[in-house]
Amino acid sequence: MSAKSEPWYIHAILYAVILALVYVLIRVAIIEPNEIIERETYIRNESRLRMTNLKEAQILWEEKYGNFTDNLDSLINFVMYDSLVIEKINGFDTLRQRATNPFRPLSHGVFSAESLYNYPGNGLRYIMQVDTTLEVDTVINRRGRIVKIDSTITIGTLYAIETPDTNNNDRVGDIFSTALKNTASWE
Numbered sequence: 001m002s003a004k005s006e007p008w009y010i011h012a013i014l015y016a017v018i019l020a021l022v023y024v025l026i027r028v029a030i031i032e033p034n035e036i037i038e039r040e041t042y043i044r045n046e047s048r049l050r051m052t053n054l055k056e057a058q059i060l061w062e063e064k065y066g067n068f069t070d071n072l073d074s075l076i077n078f079v080m081y082d083s084l085v086i087e088k089i090n091g092f093d094t095l096r097q098r099a100t101n102p103f104r105p106l107s108h109g110v111f112s113a114e115s116l117y118n119y120p121g122n123g124l125r126y127i128m129q130v131d132t133t134l135e136v137d138t139v140i141n142r143r144g145r146i147v148k149i150d151s152t153i154t155i156g157t158l159y160a161i162e163t164p165d166t167n168n169n170d171r172v173g174d175i176f177s178t179a180l181k182n183t184a185s186w187e
Contacts, residue, residue: 061075
C-alpha cells in the first residue's frame with residue numbers, strides 16, 4: 001500500500017502561519033521595546049533641554065527684576081520680547097569669540113520659546129514655583145508693651161521647575177534650599 005501525500009496547500013498554509021508567528025514574536029520581543037526605549041529617551045532628553053532653557057530664562061529674569069517668577073506665561077513672553085534677552089540671544093562676546101546666547105537648541109536643532117510651555121511626554125505645562133518668606137519684627141517700648149508688628153513678605157528668592165509627569169522626577173532648583181538654586185537634578 002502506498003500512502004497518499006498531503007496536499008501542498010496545507011504545507012503552504014502552515015509555513016505562512018509559522019512566518020506570521022515569527023514576525024509577531026520579533027515585533028513584540030525586539031522592535032516594540034526598542035521603540036519605547038527610544039521614545040522615552042527622546043522625551044527625557046528633550047524635557048531636560050527645555051528645563052535647562054527655562055532655568056536660563058529664570059536667571060535672566062532675576063538679573064532684570066531681582067527675583068524669580070512662578071508665571072510661565074510671563075517668563076516665556078519675557079524670553080520672546082524683552083530687549084535684554086534679545087540682546088543676549090543675538091550678542092557676541094569678542095573676548096571669548098563666541099555667542100552670548102544662553103539657550104540651548106532643542107532636539108530638532110533650533111531654540112523656540114514657544115516649546116518651553118509643555119512637557120514633551122504628555123503635553124502638560126511645566127510646574128513652576130517660587131518661595132515666599134514672611135519676616136516678622138516686633139517693636140516693644142520701654143515698658144514692655146508691643147507698639148507695632150512689622151512684617152515683610154519676600155517673594156521669589158528661590159524657584160523650582162518640575163515636570164508634570166509623575167514617572168519623571170526631573171527638577172531644576174528648589175524652593176527650600178539655597179544650595180540647590182539653579183541646579184538640575186540630573187547634573
